[in-house]
Amino acid sequence: MSNDTPIPASSPLSYLDLIKICDNFRLPPNYGSADVVQKPSDIDSFVPWTLTQSRGSPTIGLLRLDVVDLLRKEKTGTWVIPEPQVGHSISFDISVNTPTKRTAALKELCERWRDAGAFPASIGPKQWRDEMYPVYRNPFGVHDHCLESDSDDGNYAFEMERAACRLFGVVTYGVHMTIYEGIPNSQQVKLWVPTRAKTKQTWPSWLDNSVAGGISSGMPIFESLVKECAEEASIDADIVRNHAKPVGAVSYFFRNRMHFLQPEFQYVYDLGVPPDSPFRPCPSDGEVESFDLLSLDEVKSKMRQGLFKPNCAVVLIDFFVRHGHLTPDDEPDYTEIVTRLHGGFEYERWGQQV
Template sequence: MSSVPSQSLSYLDLINRCDNTTINHSAPGDFSDALFEELTPLRLSADPDSPVIGLLRPIMIQQLSADNERSIKEGKKELWFLDPKLHNGFASLQAWLNTPSKRTTALKELSERWRDEEVFPDVSGKRKWRNEMYPVYKDPFGVHDYPSDAGRDDYNYAFEIERSVCALFGIVTYGVHMTIYQESIATRSLKIWVPTRARTKQTFPGMLDNTVAGGIPSGMGMFDSLVKECMEEASIEEHVVNAHARGAGVISYFYKTTAGWLQPEIEYVYDMPMPLNADPVPFTPKPLDGEVESFDFLTQDQVISKMRAGLFKPNCALVLIDLFVRLGYISPENEPDYMKIVTRLHGRFDYDLWQAQAQA
């Protein structure tokens, strides 16, 4: 590993930029994020055994209360149950929303109204709208199933919701990230294909990214999502992905945006190592759908320099750190924060505290 200026970001600094939220629960009635903003767990229903599916900021409690009042005035069913003891309680969907299809329909109408009325323009307004449906699971660490009958409620799948709205509700989201690289074991050298995000992207425009990355849309599996993103973002053919991509685990982190919105995320990580004697053409990414401005084949030292300068999208730096750990370039012998780094790449978002608070 090359030496870097002392003022540059360390690997642990890079993790702290992305995994930047913890839950405080040090005293009765104290359930807040790291900056002591009171949070309210969002249950699927008011049933005592109902799972927690998200976390709500005070501004969201106010908005849900206002939406209930609006529903009453319009003679419609209320969507939200709001515990009168919200400072140490929970919120939930109403009992009549008892199937995935009912929840999806109700939240789609709500999300689109918020979009059109620019209720939260910095998150899910017209300019931030993604037009992608994301799955919400009863157990965020459980199976990614999908109902053949959305009128039944015996799946881990609970409903689906517009991607840009997930952060408003503090819902766990999922993605796939893949690195195309070439490694010489003999010379202990590594080169990585690195894209620059388009300046028109809704999030992190112009920053550096992983070779291929994207969210997992509702109803699609992890590897199928990867195949889709490989073609759309990088012009990598499906047969190449099938032959050479391999699963390499997951990373997870609890990210809070600069505006305070909560984004706990799980990313499924894939590698595509390029054989040294292989034709490079099938592995060479090229922009296709306009989300990537360009690709560069960078040495490991160049990648590390740009990471430590803060040029990578925060979660993409974590994927690269995970790669360096797995390939042995970050080790206990050369990194004093090794154990902190490795354990921080696989967090649980203090999820047990979400559940405990909702049952308090």
């Protein structure tokens, strides 16, 4: 995602504008057809990445043609890369047939590309996270990663460096929590809003959700939230376990400024705090510069100025819908907004070339 410093919008953004900034990509109508330009410079063409070349093998990502072009230069025995034609896909070789083998192959590849200076804005040393993300056969299926087993019978397929996920167009997952003070459906409700640190690798100095973070490989969903609360906001685990409430999810199909695809699924939580409570989130791990308790109107104003990280604005819009601050009677774009909060990445089309 973009690393730009936030610049206030010249005119107030609508809620639908904010959704479109984050949910900003659709596969072109000619995806998978014979008239697709097969040149690495064509940023609007993608090739499906499947686990194997077998018919019906799950599609796990979407590769831009310049990534495919670089993969063609790799040694045989790890990848199967057919010549461009209608219906082709990129896959692992049949011998790379377990989560451990796939993970090892990608680790070696991505670290070598990083050291060689390939795609520096995505996987260069400054962008590298040293954090592994899971990849699943079915992105909407169970998170079943078992660290003690190398079975290839479940939904978990392998894991890969977080920064490299954008190159391979795989679905990634995260947790976002809104901490509010007061009654959530009241106009007097206040929200805890952090400012991201200037040193963050992504989106430095933007406004964020109260707590947010990606789900690392092998980490249960709720435990990811507990971990992020401790690391980002110094919130005790017992508070999170006793008071954080799962309230749904948002999903969106994002293409970043380098034109790589980042389909993302965020599990959403609320945590309510009594009015005038002594509770206060505090920065802990250096990823947050400060926390501010803002009124509903202040939050809306900053959102419409474009000061929030795009996916955080989406999570806040979901909060507004759930608590009656955005209704079909006062929002003409309500139906489209609510529908696009829960997108499916056009996943049914990803493998139509295969």
